[in-house]
Amino acid sequence: MKKADSSKGSNPRPGEAQKLTMTEVAKYVGVSAMTVSRAFRQDASVSEETRKRIMDAVDALGYVLDQSAGSLSSRRTGFIAALVPSINNSNFSDTARGITDALDNTGLQLLLGYTDYSTEREEQLIESMLRRRPEGIILTGGSHTQRARRMLENAAIPVVETWEIPERPINHVVGFSNSEAMSLLVRELAGKGYRRFGYIGGTTARDTRGSQRRSGFLKTVEELGLGVGRLISFGVPPISMEQGAQAIISMLERWPDTEVVLCVSDLSAFGAIMECRRRGMRVPEDIAIAGFGDYEISSICHPRITTINVDCYGIGKQAAARLLDALQTGDAVRNEITLTSYKVVLREST
Amino acid sequence: MKKADSSKGSNPRPGEAQKLTMTEVAKYVGVSAMTVSRAFRQDASVSEETRKRIMDAVDALGYVLDQSAGSLSSRRTGFIAALVPSINNSNFSDTARGITDALDNTGLQLLLGYTDYSTEREEQLIESMLRRRPEGIILTGGSHTQRARRMLENAAIPVVETWEIPERPINHVVGFSNSEAMSLLVRELAGKGYRRFGYIGGTTARDTRGSQRRSGFLKTVEELGLGVGRLISFGVPPISMEQGAQAIISMLERWPDTEVVLCVSDLSAFGAIMECRRRGMRVPEDIAIAGFGDYEISSICHPRITTINVDCYGIGKQAAARLLDALQTGDAVRNEITLTSYKVVLREST
DNA sequence: TTCCAGTATGTTATCGATATCACGCTTGTC
DNA sequence: GACAAGCGTGATATCGATAACATACTGGAA
Incomplete structure (x- = not known):
């Protein structure tokens, strides 16, 4: 004292x-x-x-x-933990917002952490979250360290994985196939007559959603008999606008006759488009460029960017809803996959 | 049982x-x-x-x-609370990131909430945060309800207000004068020869930083003897890119001879510029446009946007540092104002 | 040899709320 | 009129850790 x-x-x-x-x-x-x-x-x-x-x-x-005292006795902390790769990326902060909105007026409070796209950091965060005894946890993606999986299992709380469809889900899933979404975009653009496809994404495999998009791209280009997709990997995910600009330069140097370039996200697509315009190229006449994620910028900029609209906010909202469900029903472990919608949005850039 | x-x-x-x-x-x-x-x-x-x-x-x-048990006994929860207006706005999520980074490896965990620019919601959040007995709290801005102020005083924990300089600070402050920053930008542009100034911002006074920027604009335009600043208020803050686009339309209808328009944020500036270009106007030849905040987009888009660079990340980092200081020294209530830097960044749009 | 300081560990009380059971009172039913 | 049911409230034990003090043991100084 x-x-x-x-x-x-x-x-x-x-x-x-x-x-x-x-x-x-x-x-x-x-x-x-x-x-x-x-x-x-x-x-x-x-x-x-x-x-x-x-x-x-x-x-x-x-x-x-004083809830910290109350939760000890009632054995209910009123915490929900959520881990996103980044809070600076508006796609994920939309998801975070979906979660908080769904939690509003439930008396539950969000513990938010960002993994920086690293499973090691995710493991660390999972541990520090679990020390707070959350009643449920929302994760981004399906790649986790072995220890992380073990901790989650031991915790015996509902887990929701989001933003993709893991091969081996832990518990609930709220997401969509990034690979199929990208595939859909390729098909649409091929339908418009484009033939020589390029792809811009980050270098490493840290970003599993990015890799899935890339593999969806490659697979579909091949399936359509369009030869080999042209890949430029540039920068550690998440790649920035600036990196998108630099990547398009490489692309044009290496394969000057590329007709259309798909980017791992709208941000890199935007960077790429601005770089082209700065160099006097016309988009889409000289080169068409598409993004992924339908960020606000894509519907405003000039030219407007073709992209895949993903229900970021809905992913968060539904993930939280699944969690609340699980808490209310007290259902032990009900594995269930909730597919969220996505759609191709064709705009001026292609 | x-x-x-x-x-x-x-x-x-x-x-x-x-x-x-x-x-x-x-x-x-x-x-x-x-x-x-x-x-x-x-x-x-x-x-x-x-x-x-x-x-x-x-x-x-x-x-x-189990930290919830431990903190009851040790009387240290290891929580730090932080309230930002929005987590979707990259300026504030940069601040949030600054905070989390500063907290890394201190064993402290962040409780993040977003007020949606409402002091009522802030009050509500402050209460639910205080129930978790955080050891310190970081707020955005200096406008709070009376009850919020009272709760904070009773809590007897260090408080850091950020992003502006409150007239009546509660405790620590880490921020800058939004009014002076905007004033600086006006002077720079006046120095370049611009005379007929317009301003685009949100409608209400919910966003105190926005109002401060506007009043800095008005005051300075008048001081420089440039007549009356032309104001367009459009949309509830934070105003979007789309709203920036619509606001510039109003501006041009009402005052077609406006030479330069300052916007409350880069996002609205970007929307305004894109709208102008879509209408075949040249920026800055036909009209110059500047923003505030130096978002990533402003250094990438075409034309690049003149803006005020604000140390968003640093605000978060320093706010957390002040808090850690206060916790370590156990200093009761040391009121101290930490000014953060800002600078005019002249680019192609003006 | 004796005693003290320091290290490693155990015992007990406690943090501030809530679960659970108990109790008194009112109301209504047969 | 007796008793069950329901409501509002209180007393006590308890949640799972840590603070504070107590204790056993070790090694070195006097």
């Missing part, structure tokens, strides 16, 4: 905010702490009059419920 | 993950729970050999520390 004593000594306004607990409130009102506790929850039976008196006292004293 | 019993009955793989506590680990190793607790912290004195045996057991059993 040394700490408390010293702070008491140096506190400029003593006697006020000193360790205000439910018991103080109870004393003040003249009821038991248990009744105060009940007054804070809607389900509990407290007479309307008592509840009002208690809430007035809470207001007067400035008491704020 | 009804719940535990029933879940025990229905659990498909019983006897494994059933309520694994520190005591189980201790029994398994043959030490006391206290020793296990100590093994988890670096400062505590446990022999290297015992620590290893304990950690092996932890691994074998799959035990994960």
Whole structure:
């Protein structure tokens, strides 16, 4: 208690905010702490009059419920954990927003972390999240370290993997096939007469969704008998606008007759298009360029960018909904795959 | 215990993950729970050999520390709360990232919330955050409801307000003057010869930083003797690219001879520029347009956008640093203002 | 040899809320 | 009129860890 004593000594306004607990409130009102506790929850039976008196006292004293104490006793923390690759990427922050919106008014609070596209960091984060005893957890993607999988299994809480369809799902899945989505885009563009296809993406396999898009591209180009897809890998995912610009330069140097270039995301597509225009090329007349993700920028910029619209917000919202479902029904482990929609959006850039 | 019993009955793989506590680990190793607790912290004195045996057991059993129990006893939750207006806006998600990066390896965990630019929602969030007993809290801006201020004072934890300089700071501040920043931009552009200035921003006063930018604009245009600034307010903040596009249309209809338009953010500036180009206008020859915030897009798009660069990431990083300082020194309430840098970035759009 | 300091570990009380059971009172039913 | 049912409230044990103090043991100084 040394700490408390010293702070008491140096506190400029003593006697006020000193360790205000439910018991103080109870004393003040003249009821038991248990009744105060009940007054804070809607389900509990407290007479309307008592509840009002208690809430007035809470207001007067400035008491704020201590959930860290409550959750120990009730064994319900009210936390939901969510891990996304990046919070700076608007696709994922839309998902995060979908999650928080779905959690609004449920009394559940989001613990958000970003993995930076690294499974090691994900493992680390999973552990630090689980220490908070969340009641459920939402992950991005299906690649996890072995230890991460083990921890999740031991935790015995519902898990939702999002943004792709893992080969070996842990529990629930809310996502779509990145490979098929990209494939669909290739087919649409081939249908418009394009023949010489290029692809721009990041270098490593860190970004599993990126790899899936690329393999969907390659497979489909081949299936359509269009020869070999031309690949430029540039930069560590997620690749930036700037990297998209540099990648298109490489593409044009190596394969100057490329007709259409698909990019792993709208951001790189935007960078690529701006670079082309800066060099005096016309898009789509001289070269067509498409993106992935339907970021806001793609419907505004000039030319507007052809892309795949993905329901980022819906992924978050539905993932949270699956989690809430699982918590309510108390269903142990119900594996279920929720497919989210995507669609090709043809615009001026192709 | 009804719940535990029933879940025990229905659990498909019983006897494994059933309520694994520190005591189980201790029994398994043959030490006391206290020793296990100590093994988890670096400062505590446990022999290297015992620590290893304990950690092996932890691994074998799959035990994960329960911080919600620990924090009740230690009176340290290890939480830091942060509220930003929006997580979809890359300026603020950069700040959020700055915060998380600064918190990395400190053992502190971020509780992130977004206020949607509403002080009412902020108040609500502050309460739900305080229920988790964070050790410090980072806010955006200096406008808060009265009750919010009161709750923060009662909480007796360090508070950092960011992104602006409040008139009446609660505690620490890490930010800059939005008004002066905008003023600087006006002066620079006036120096380049521009005379008829327009401004595009959101409608209401919800966004205090936006209002400050606008008033900085108005004040400076007047000071320079350039007549009256032309204002278009369009949309509820934060205004989107699309709204920027619509606003520039209004601007040109109403004041066709406007020479330069400053926008509340790069996003609206971008929308405005794209709209102009779509209409065949040349930027900056026919009209010059500038933004605020130096988003990635502004250095990539064509033409590149003149803007004010703000150290978003640094704001987060420094805010967290101030908080860590305050926690370490245990300094009660040290009001201190940390000014962050900003600079005009002249590019092709003006 | 004795005693002290320091290290490694154990014991007990406690953090602040909630689960659970118990109790008194009112109301309505047969 | 007796008793069951329901409501509002209180008393006590407890959630799982850690603080604080206690204790056993070791090695070196006096």
